[in-house]
Amino acid sequence: MAFKKKRGIPDRWTDYQALGKRIPGTRFIAFKVPLQQSLIRLLPAFEAFGPSELLHLLEEDKQELGLIIDLTFTTRYYKPQDLPPSVQYLKIYTAGHEVPSDSVILNFKRAVRAFLRENDGNEKLIGVHCTHGLNRTGYLVCRYLIDVDGMDPGKAIELFNRCRGHSIERENYLQDLRCGPKRSNQGMEDPEQEPVQGKANLWRARSPQTCPPRPPHQTPRLWAPSSPLLPVLPPGPLFPMPTTELLRFEPHWRRGPPLQPYSPFPYPVLPRYSWSGPSGPFPPVPLDEPQRHRTTGRAKHRQRKRH
Template structure:
């Protein structure tokens, strides 16, 4: 079974009531609706995926073929020739899996607790995410990927990846959204997230334009002052020469 996304025409939407897994633990709402793993976002090191679950959560016989745990993810990465170096977990809970499983596999793990539906209003979360990615990229000059997941690996994950691409890589909001949605295989569902990304792009463009004007004005003022200084020096030189001539006469 491939864990990459299917084409839209082949994707089946799950509308049945979500079952409970082993030990009575409930599968996260709408978790079965989404493929487990996307492709890495073209031109970046980001790999989006939905949250892995404890293997016992999917022990229900009807769910075995839909199981997705950390070992399945890593096996898929190995078979695809990919190396995951860092995982950023955006879920607001610790109940889905044992996070120490990442370090046991030599993978760095960072938890950013991010409640659903409000990430576009959390600048603290955005800047924390950006700093983590910056630090990792700076210290790992290789091809290792940065895995990012929330519950479904779609909305919070998509917003923060796109936000990084807009702010740090200077992509347009639409370019970032298109690249993420193509890689994940699903559209970002929160319209307010897309609206905020466009607003951020516009704000950055306005800031850049103001900076350009200020730099241009600064250059103009500098040139004017330089010209004024040169004129004054020339004038002073003429006066001095005239005085010298008067003394000679």
């Protein structure tokens, strides 16, 4: 049987609350996996939850995110490049439905301890998520509270469930937390994996830039409506004079809110030109003029033969 790659929204992803609350006395905050824009387009607007929505919700609560620990076993949901430079990203591949191994638990402890050591003077949060931000996330957060902070297992589970807004569902996770042995903390102070810095600028609103003046013989690329005219050079015998305005240009990779609507065309629109000759510029060609194609003599002969 051939392996079929999963695509689209994760199963039961919309059934869970997007973001939980900060666990008191810790830096942990749990949430479900944020999705990239190609997946958000498949959802209604009120269900959208991506990296930008995550940071916006935290800003409303006056919280700042410093590190994201991704526990999913795939990279298809979003990329580290989707995060701003102020947020670090660490990937720990954790298989679902089974209790995480000792190496995964140790890597999680190392990542948390390294971040707390480097951010002792601030209150930046550690965001932890799996697919739903519940089972794998709840197990590793509670395991840290039990093994490192010495918290009672029942209290740790109850505290996580209350702050997340949902209860841990996997019975094998709960059984291991309540009755299983504590994991060793040896080697916890030696970080093995360095987090990745975000690179996106999606959360900085940037004002539209005006396209620099171009010589009139160069072809402009993409135009948007309503912009002041640039200085017009005097006509010459061989210089084409643009018959349209040189308008304000907003590149598609800028994610700030545009001050003006974009061009309705999804492709570069080249304006019409007229050539200035000795008697002055010719009138521009109408856009709605039908194109007349020449018919060769052989084609005319075939047409007459059909009739």
